[in-house]
Amino acid sequence: MSIVPTQYARLLDELIARGIAFACYFLPFNAKPTLIVENNEPAELLSYGDLDGENGFVFAPFTISNEKPLLLFRSKNIYSGFVDDISMPISGVAVNGNNSAYSTTQELYDSTFRCFMDLLKSGRFAKLVLSRKLVIDRHIKSIGKVFLNANKAYPSAFTYLVNAPKSGLWLGATPELLLKGDGDSFQTVALAGTMPVSGDSTDYSWSEKDCEEQQLVADYISDRLALCGVANVEKNGPITIKAGNIVHLKTTFKFATDGNIGVGRLVDTLHPTPAVCGLPKEEARQYIIETEQHNREYYTGFAGIVSSNKETELYVNLRCMKVEAQQLSLFAGGGITAKSEGEREWKETNHKLRTLQSIIEADY
Numbered sequence: 001m002s003i004v005p006t007q008y009a010r011l012l013d014e015l016i017a018r019g020i021a022f023a024c025y026f027l028p029f030n031a032k033p034t035l036i037v038e039n040n041e042p043a044e045l046l047s048y049g050d051l052d053g054e055n056g057f058v059f060a061p062f063t064i065s066n067e068k069p070l071l072l073f074r075s076k077n078i079y080s081g082f083v084d085d086i087s088m089p090i091s092g093v094a095v096n097g098n099n100s101a102y103s104t105t106q107e108l109y110d111s112t113f114r115c116f117m118d119l120l121k122s123g124r125f126a127k128l129v130l131s132r133k134l135v136i137d138r139h140i141k142s143i144g145k146v147f148l149n150a151n152k153a154y155p156s157a158f159t160y161l162v163n164a165p166k167s168g169l170w171l172g173a174t175p176e177l178l179l180k181g182d183g184d185s186f187q188t189v190a191l192a193g194t195m196p197v198s199g200d201s202t203d204y205s206w207s208e209k210d211c212e213e214q215q216l217v218a219d220y221i222s223d224r225l226a227l228c229g230v231a232n233v234e235k236n237g238p239i240t241i242k243a244g245n246i247v248h249l250k251t252t253f254k255f256a257t258d259g260n261i262g263v264g265r266l267v268d269t270l271h272p273t274p275a276v277c278g279l280p281k282e283e284a285r286q287y288i289i290e291t292e293q294h295n296r297e298y299y300t301g302f303a304g305i306v307s308s309n310k311e312t313e314l315y316v317n318l319r320c321m322k323v324e325a326q327q328l329s330l331f332a333g334g335g336i337t338a339k340s341e342g343e344r345e346w347k348e349t350n351h352k353l354r355t356l357q358s359i360i361e362a363d364y
């Protein structure tokens with residue numbers, strides 16, 4: 001039976017209050033939510049490649065560890081649409097964190113930015129993505145409502161709410177596709193470069209730095225697909241796309257694998273792209289982990305549906321927050337190249353943070 005979303009928000013709040021592990025999501029331009037409820041905990045995978053042949057909802061971290069594994073919700077308790085009657089597991093295990101989070105100050109951001117710049121200017125890296133964390137008090141009572149409002153405000157985004165013991169409670173509304181396809185043909189995107197939306201204008205003049213930063217992501221995707229043995233890639237773009245209060249440059253890649261390359265292998269090949277990590281990839285990932293003062297956890301990982309015989313649809317986990325009992329930790333970052341300016345990059349992360357802040361602050 002279908003019900004009004006307010007009751008649905010209450011249902012999600014009840015799952016959270018009972019500590020039940022679940023994943024709920026809206027695909028882009030789809031007004032129907034899907035809810036997957038675990039009786040216990042989601043499965044934990046320790047490599048992206050292990051996704052080959054799997055089915056379920058995936059919640060993956062920036063980098064996999066025993067503490068922050070790749071979570072796979074394989075439960076058959078799947079509810080489509082605004083349902084009111086679900087079979088509630090008796091008791092849950094999820095916890096809401098310990099409120100120990102702190103914000104990245106502009107001073108700390110600037111000093112990390114300078115370290116990044118030294119290595120970019122010396123040529124050790126071509127690109128690095130620097131991120132920050134903004135911790136705010138959790139005045140809101142209903143996370144279910146924030147989730148539904150995020151979907152209303154950003155219908156073109158992939159919007160999710162995930163609760164599990166290893167990840168904690170996360171909410172996001174991301175514009176960045178990582179991988180979509182049916183096993184035979186797939187698509188991915190190179191999304192980078194950011195400007196604030198300017199009125200009704202569709203005519204944006206992109207800086208050399210933004211174009212270069214996006215081109216690095218596009219070239220990386222072409223190279224990685226070639227490395228995987230993908231021969232014919234149809235490339236379209238870059239075009240300007242709107243994501244809430246900001247615009248990005250996007251190039252779309254479509255390619256056929258004829259069933260020869262599994263989803264796990266493709267994800268392992270692509271993630272993390274230089275839209276969220278850097279170049280060269282493994283060195284950049286290691287440097288980011290060592291240098292950023294916060295743990296990214298599931299921010300800049302990915303989330304979505306993986307399927308061995310139907311449609312896989314995975315999104316990069318951006319414009320997201322971790323929800324704790326008294327605090328919300330919001331994450332945002334930006335691509336840095338040798339041409340970057342610290343003040344502009346900081347402002348860019350402010351624009352990105354507004355995406356979720358405006359929903360949190362909205363008067364429901």
Ligand SMILES: C=C(O[C@H]1C=CC=C(C(=O)O)[C@@H]1O)C(=O)O
Nearest residue numbers: 192193194275318332333334335
């Ligand atoms: C890393 C983020 O954005 C990425 C995606 C689009 C544009 C980006 C940029 O312009 O820097 C980033 O690469 C984020 O939103 O936290």
